[in-house]
Amino acid sequence: MDSCNCIEPQWPPDDLLMKYQYISDFFIALAYFSIPLELIYFVKKSAVFPYRWVLVQFGAFIVLCGATHLINLWTSTMHSRTVAMVMTTAKVFTAAVSCITALLLVHIIPDLLSVKTREMFLKNKAAELDREMGLIRTQEETGRHVRMLTHEIRSTLDRHTILKTTLVELGRTLALEECALWMPTRAGLELQLSYTLRQQNPVGYTVPIHLPVINQVFSSSHAVKISPNCPVASIHPSGKYTPGEVVAVRVPLLHLSDFQINDWPELSTKRYALMVLMLPLDSARQWRVHELELVEVVADQVAVALSHAAILEESMRARDLLMEQNVALDMARREAETAIRARNDFLAVMNHEMRTPMHAIIALSSLLQETELTPEQRLMVETILKSSNLLSTLINDVLDLSRLEDGSLQLDLGTFNLYAVFKEVLNLIKPIVSVKKLHVSLNLAPDLPEYAVGDEKRLMQTILNVVGNAVKFSKDGSISITAFVAKAELLRDSQTSEFFPVPGDNHFYLRVQVKDSGIGVSPQDIPKLFTKFAQTQSTATRNSGGTGLGLAICKRFVNLMEGHIWIESEGLGKGCTAIFMVKLGIPERLNEPELAFMPKVPPNHGPTAFPGLKVLVMDENGVSRKVTKGLLVHLGCDVTMVSSSEECLRVVSNEHKVVFMDACVPGMDGYEIAVRIHEKFTKRHERPIIVALTGNTDKVTKENCMRVGMDGVILKPVSLDKMRSVLSDLLEHRVLFEAI
Amino acid sequence: MDLVQLQRQLVEYRTSLYHEGFLDEQFTQLQELQDENNPDFVVEVVSLFFEDSERLLNELTKALEQQSIDFKRVDAHVHQLKGSSSSIGAQRVQKVCIAFRNYCEEQNVEGCLKCLQQVRHEYSLVKTKLESMFQLEQQILSAGGSIPM
Numbered sequence: 001m002d003s004c005n006c007i008e009p010q011w012p013p014d015d016l017l018m019k020y021q022y023i024s025d026f027f028i029a030l031a032y033f034s035i036p037l038e039l040i041y042f043v044k045k046s047a048v049f050p051y052r053w054v055l056v057q058f059g060a061f062i063v064l065c066g067a068t069h070l071i072n073l074w075t076s077t078m079h080s081r082t083v084a085m086v087m088t089t090a091k092v093f094t095a096a097v098s099c100i101t102a103l104l105l106v107h108i109i110p111d112l113l114s115v116k117t118r119e120m121f122l123k124n125k126a127a128e129l130d131r132e133m134g135l136i137r138t139q140e141e142t143g144r145h146v147r148m149l150t151h152e153i154r155s156t157l158d159r160h161t162i163l164k165t166t167l168v169e170l171g172r173t174l175a176l177e178e179c180a181l182w183m184p185t186r187a188g189l190e191l192q193l194s195y196t197l198r199q200q201n202p203v204g205y206t207v208p209i210h211l212p213v214i215n216q217v218f219s220s221s222h223a224v225k226i227s228p229n230c231p232v233a234s235i236h237p238s239g240k241y242t243p244g245e246v247v248a249v250r251v252p253l254l255h256l257s258d259f260q261i262n263d264w265p266e267l268s269t270k271r272y273a274l275m276v277l278m279l280p281l282d283s284a285r286q287w288r289v290h291e292l293e294l295v296e297v298v299a300d301q302v303a304v305a306l307s308h309a310a311i312l313e314e315s316m317r318a319r320d321l322l323m324e325q326n327v328a329l330d331m332a333r334r335e336a337e338t339a340i341r342a343r344n345d346f347l348a349v350m351n352h353e354m355r356t357p358m359h360a361i362i363a364l365s366s367l368l369q370e371t372e373l374t375p376e377q378r379l380m381v382e383t384i385l386k387s388s389n390l391l392s393t394l395i396n397d398v399l400d401l402s403r404l405e406d407g408s409l410q411l412d413l414g415t416f417n418l419y420a421v422f423k424e425v426l427n428l429i430k431p432i433v434s435v436k437k438l439h440v441s442l443n444l445a446p447d448l449p450e451y452a453v454g455d456e457k458r459l460m461q462t463i464l465n466v467v468g469n470a471v472k473f474s475k476d477g478s479i480s481i482t483a484f485v486a487k488a489e490l491l492r493d494s495q496t497s498e499f500f501p502v503p504g505d506n507h508f509y510l511r512v513q514v515k516d517s518g519i520g521v522s523p524q525d526i527p528k529l530f531t532k533f534a535q536t537q538s539t540a541t542r543n544s545g546g547t548g549l550g551l552a553i554c555k556r557f558v559n560l561m562e563g564h565i566w567i568e569s570e571g572l573g574k575g576c577t578a579i580f581m582v583k584l585g586i587p588e589r590l591n592e593p594e595l596a597f598m599p600k601v602p603p604n605h606g607p608t609a610f611p612g613l614k615v616l617v618m619d620e621n622g623v624s625r626k627v628t629k630g631l632l633v634h635l636g637c638d639v640t641m642v643s644s645s646e647e648c649l650r651v652v653s654n655e656h657k658v659v660f661m662d663a664c665v666p667g668m669d670g671y672e673i674a675v676r677i678h679e680k681f682t683k684r685h686e687r688p689i690i691v692a693l694t695g696n697t698d699k700v701t702k703e704n705c706m707r708v709g710m711d712g713v714i715l716k717p718v719s720l721d722k723m724r725s726v727l728s729d730l731l732e733h734r735v736l737f738e739a740i
Numbered sequence: 741m742d743l744v745q746l747q748r749q750l751v752e753y754r755t756s757l758y759h760e761g762f763l764d765e766q767f768t769q770l771q772e773l774q775d776e777n778n779p780d781f782v783v784e785v786v787s788l789f790f791e792d793s794e795r796l797l798n799e800l801t802k803a804l805e806q807q808s809i810d811f812k813r814v815d816a817h818v819h820q821l822k823g824s825s826s827s828i829g830a831q832r833v834q835k836v837c838i839a840f841r842n843y844c845e846e847q848n849v850e851g852c853l854k855c856l857q858q859v860r861h862e863y864s865l866v867k868t869k870l871e872s873m874f875q876l877e878q879q880i881l882s883a884g885g886s887i888p889m
């Protein structure tokens with residue numbers, strides 16, 4: 001065959017191309033078979049794959065495709081019908097599976113895609129959570145830092161340590177560049193740089209306190225960001241670096257007085273310190289919220305710690321002060337004791353040693369006066385006598401005064417005749433008055449009681465002194481002495497406002513006014529009159545002698561008598577009036593065993609006999625009985641005698657006025673008889689007076705007798721006079737408890 | 741003997757009794773109670789005292805001879821004796837009685853017996869003295885005189 005150039009001959013299947021086709025189909029089949037295997041292998045490896053079913057389908061599809069290609073190998077050449085059948089079946093299956101797979105993939109692929117998006121989403125979330133975790137961790141760390149800081153701050157009570165520690169720890173925790181504390185000055189007008197972190201010895205920078213930025217910080221309880229250029233922040237020369245962010249927070253300075261007991265102090269204190277914190281230079285760090293919170297918390301804690309430190313300081317100071325005072329007081333007390341001892345020793349010496357010779361001098365001089373003397377000698381003796389009398393008075397006065405001041409002087413209370421005291425005073429001054437030709441008048445108010453209870457001797461001394469002064473300082477004229485009972489209305493006009501005497505049931509206030517027309521006292525000297533040893537400067541007083549103690553002593557006596565004394569004068573040359581009020585008791589006659597039984601009262605003679613007085617005598621002892629009967633018969637009584645208590649109770653009747661019983665009757669208790677008699681006679685005027693005669697009158701016996709209702713107790717043996725007085729008292733008062 | 745001498749003797753005797761402590765003021769009181777209505781008051785009282793005391797002393801002796809002494813009873817008797825003696829002013833007897841009572845309280849037998857002896861002694865002394873005094877007084881009265889106070 002020749003090759004022709006006109007038409008391409010239909011070339012017979014080339015062997016080379018066939019070969020290539022064989023090979024490609026083979027490899028395709030291989031691939032198609034191995035891909036599902038790989039899929040299965042890897043799916044088996046992974047635990048989770050939700051679309052197994054899809055995979056199976058896909059696998060089937062691929063396998064069939066592979067099979068198809070495989071079978072293609074045989075169909076490229078002449079092949080038998082069987083192969084054609086197989087090929088057709090395979091192709092049919094493949095077609096079916098492919099279509100189903102395609103249909104399914106429509107559903108599946110969106111799902112698969114969304115899985116992908118979810119995965120994306122979860123990854124983002126995880127990143128976010130990671131971030132947040134980071135934040136929380138940071139915060140927790142911050143919290144730990146705060147706790148540690150607080151612990152450090154509160155673990156010391158020393159102010160400087162607290163502040164230093166605060167700054168150091170804050171600096172460390174927050175990695176600060178600089179941390180500074182500005183404290184207000186004493187005057188409160190400036191803030192002074194007190195502590196810094198980096199600089200060891202801060203020079204005293206001050207800024208005025210009323211800068212707007214400072215006010216802004218002080219008015220907020222939060223940490224406030226401030227500009228790095230403001231004066232408080234420019235302590236650290238930043239030079240060429242950009243300064244980091246600066247934050248300032250107020251630290252309240254609490255005072256002791258702010259702590260009320262009941263409630264916690266409000267933060268309304270006026271004084272704040274300023275804490276300034278600076279982040280590192282040239283860093284892009286920003287102040288985080290949690291860092292600001294940390295700073296605020298620390299500032300509060302510092303405030304509390306400082307106040308604790310201040311309280312401690314205060315209490316230590318107070319304690320030291322107290323100790324000092326204690327020591328001083330102790331020493332003062334010891335000194336005072338020494339002084340008192342010295343004074344007492346001196347007094348003891350004075351008392352005896354000085355009085356003895358004094359008495360000798362006075363006594364002998366007066367004796368000497370009685371003897372024959374030339375006029376010259378007499379004059380000399382009189383002078384000696386006068387001087388020694390003066391000296392003796394002086395000694396007595398001084399001793400009295402010291403005892404008065406000591407408080408060791410006590411009034412000798414007793415009943416006395418008030419009128420007699422005044423008369424005595426008049427008698428004593430009569431000689432001088434007649435010599436000086438003064439006229440003295442005494443006016444005793446009619447309602448002034450005749451008898452009073454008080455210290456007679458000292459009252460007389462007081463009146464005498466006052467009257468004596470009146471006489472001393474009057475050259476001529478008259479002196480009037482008035483005494484009356486101070487009434488409530490009159491008390492209001494007294495000069496002193498603190499003295500309000502209140503008359504009562506058993507006491508009264510005696511008011512004595514001594515008016516003279518002498519030289520008087522100038523008003524500015526009046527307060528000095530009652531001070532010891534002070535005298536007015538006029539020559540008249542100098543000449544009249546005296547120690548100046550008299551009025552001082554009177555004042556003290558008057559005070560002891562719960563009264564008051566004062567002097568009124570219109571001025572020099574206008575006379576003066578001395579007035580004093582003292583409290584005196586009204587004498588009682590009944591039920592006062594301590595009261596002296598009327599020594600000056602004339603003895604109550606009364607009836608010397610009690611004719612016909614019916615008396616019952618009960619005594620076991622025959623002899624005593626007879627003696628008592630004899631006594632009473634002698635006094636004229638009609639005596640019935642009984643020797644036992646039963647007999648007594650039987651015989652006693654309301655005709656008997658008095659029953660004398662022996663109290664120490666063994667057997668029936670004498671007291672019981674008294675009780676029985678009380679029971680027998682319920683009406684008081686029917687009942688006889690019961691008197692116990694007993695050998696011992698101790699307090700217990702007396703109390704027992706009083707308790708059972710006896711009217712009197714008498715100590716055996718009884719004398720005639722005693723019996724007489726006892727009876728008269730009994731009949732008059734129906735009660736008698738004999739003073740022992 | 742002369743009346744005046746008798747009277748003087750009486751006075752001296754009486755004074756000596758007071759001095760020696762046999763009698764005290766109570767006896768004087770008794771004498772004051774004697775008047776026209778009661779001329780023999782003192783003698784009566786003293787005789788009563790003698791009777792009483794002798795009885796008491798016998799009782800005391802009996803009581804203290806017992807095996808088991810009833811101190812309460814003894815005390816009661818001594819109390820009586822003390823009362824009587826003080827009523828007439830027999831001072832020394834009274835003093836011994838006081839001591840006697842103390843021993844009774846302590847239940848001291850020895851002491852009591854000793855005191856009993858003492859009381860007897862003092863009592864007989866004072867009895868003798870008083871009797872002599874009364875004899876003197878009788879003599880004066882029978883001589884027609886009056887008893888000086």
